[in-house]
Amino acid sequence: MLELTELITDVGDGTITTENPIRSATARGLARLSYGILHGIFKGGSAFPGNLAARIDPDVLRGLARDYDVIIVTGTNGKTLTTSMIVKALRQQYPDLMTNPTGSNMMSGIISAFIAQGRHKGQDRGLAVLEVDEANVAPVSALVNVKAYVLTNIFRDQMDRYGEFYTTYQKILDGIEMHPDALVVANGDAPIFSSRELKNPMRYYGFDTGRHDNLLAPPNTDGVLCPRCEHILHYKERTYSNLGNFFCPNCGFARPELAYHVSGVTEQTPTSSTFTIDQQNFTLNIGGLYNVYNALAAYSVAAEFGVTPAQMADAFAYDEKVFGRQEEIIIDGKRVTLVLVKNPVGLNQVLDMIGHDDQDFALAVLLNANYADGIDTSWIWDGNFEEFVHDHQQSSYMVGGERYKDIELRMQVAGVKADALATAPDLNNVVDWVKGVPEQHVYLLATYTAVLQMRKHLADGGYIAAGFNA
Structure with a gap:
């Protein structure tokens, strides 16, 4: 000791x-x-x-x-x-x-x-x-x-x-x-x-x-x-x-x-x-x-x-959520859970965690590829999206971020139909999508700089306090 x-x-x-x-x-x-x-x-x-x-x-x-x-x-x-x-x-x-x-x-x-x-x-x-x-x-x-x-x-x-x-x-x-x-x-x-x-x-x-x-x-x-x-x-x-x-x-x-x-x-x-x-x-x-x-x-x-x-x-x-680690934000009465993802092992564990939810939920994946995220986005192909989508076919899905086309293709290959997959190249549109989906709980999975950008949009909208910068 x-x-x-x-x-x-x-x-x-x-x-x-x-x-x-x-x-x-x-x-x-x-x-x-x-x-x-x-x-x-x-x-x-x-x-x-x-x-x-x-x-x-x-x-x-x-x-x-x-x-x-x-x-x-x-x-x-x-x-x-x-x-x-x-x-x-x-x-x-x-x-x-x-x-x-x-x-x-x-x-x-x-x-x-x-x-x-x-x-x-x-x-x-x-x-x-x-x-x-x-x-x-x-x-x-x-x-x-x-x-x-x-x-x-x-x-x-x-x-x-x-x-x-x-x-x-x-x-x-x-x-x-x-x-x-x-x-x-x-x-x-x-x-x-x-x-x-x-x-x-x-x-x-x-x-x-x-x-x-x-x-x-x-x-x-x-x-x-x-x-x-x-x-x-x-x-x-x-x-x-x-x-x-x-x-x-x-x-x-x-x-x-x-x-x-x-x-x-x-x-x-x-x-x-x-x-x-x-x-x-x-x-x-x-x-x-x-x-x-x-x-x-x-x-x-x-x-x-x-x-x-x-x-x-x-x-x-204690019930304090750490930056990007299952932070919960309320948007027009809906519960939004923001989770940082950055590699396939972590992503798969997050998908497994979400799979324990017995209530309907929507899922958005926000992908950037800046230095702090890692500029190589190939890791998303090692994520267990196929199994997840198969188990949650009724969920609302969205992809966004600077590399939204990469994650859009990945989700389509996993089984999400193109006409059922919303896109948000501008993360400012994520809030509107959250308000519009029928589910009362939304999971936002985001890479590091996408978390920062998303939190700024949420702060600008008055949903979280401004000023925290990791």
Whole structure:
């Protein structure tokens, strides 16, 4: 168990020097000024102050974070919600904990988060929980004192930027190797996370419901091969994609021992999940099996920092929706659920979650292909749209966004008739479509920049508060 006193001890003398104090002070001062203007007048802007500071002093984060120990949360899917739950849990013991709450997880956003927080004023070292983009783990690790790394999963995502997921994992390892004493809390159900021996202390979490099957993952699954000998992995229990209680019948590679595990999921709806961790029952007010993994990751980290199961129950029970993670908006009495999608594994889990809805609903998919989304849209063809459309033929459908023609073709191939598929190249038309469909519940699935654009339209229409910018 990690206590706050250990956070202090592990730092040594706590001194981190800056090579150019004047340049660093200038960077911090101008960044704080820009942050004050953007948030005081324009009510937004989470990346610009950090960009400005980094242009003046590329190492400005070193000075900003000198009084903090840092928990880095990274992985393909689940970073934002996992970070949010860890923060909710740890703040019960560390009320001054800081984080990057907007989900702006690249270097500029992380710098901005420290700018917004201001200097740590306590006598003890502060604690920061940071969501960090996979490609930024090493650059951030080089400038802060990392106490723990939290690894959610790795799937193919934005291959134009990351490459294959083994390349993504190496980017993360490059950061971890800078801090061999940092605790690593990793998803033990993901074969890649135990494929390499690390010097760090390890804690694995996963699902263990007692099943002992002999299963194979579908052939197009990411990481279907053993990462050590490249034979096909088998599973005693598989949750989704390549996650589960894996083993290789050829070389003996198998899931490591779990420190924390989900022993059962008793109920799932599109808006909640009830599950058991270490003989303690929990309810999470957000749907999807993938979010149970996020909750388990948060539980594992919090337990290492001394948070009790009862305190975790309080952290899970909150009903605050995180940016793009099943946000609910009311439009003329209709309930609209906005969900971020960005890769096939996440998309399929969202479609599975929606499939638990026993009420009629409409579905819109909004597709952009900017840098933050990934410019390659081929991933939509790995989505299980055919099965979804077959099961929901009476639903109203719409496609939109800058690449609406790509997703329009995908939905038509999946079985949605062309004359039954609405299009919205201009996302401002989505609200009118929502008002016009007969269903009282609408799911909006959107890529990252489409979520930002959609939220701006909703704010302009007075449906949500203006000013939040991830």
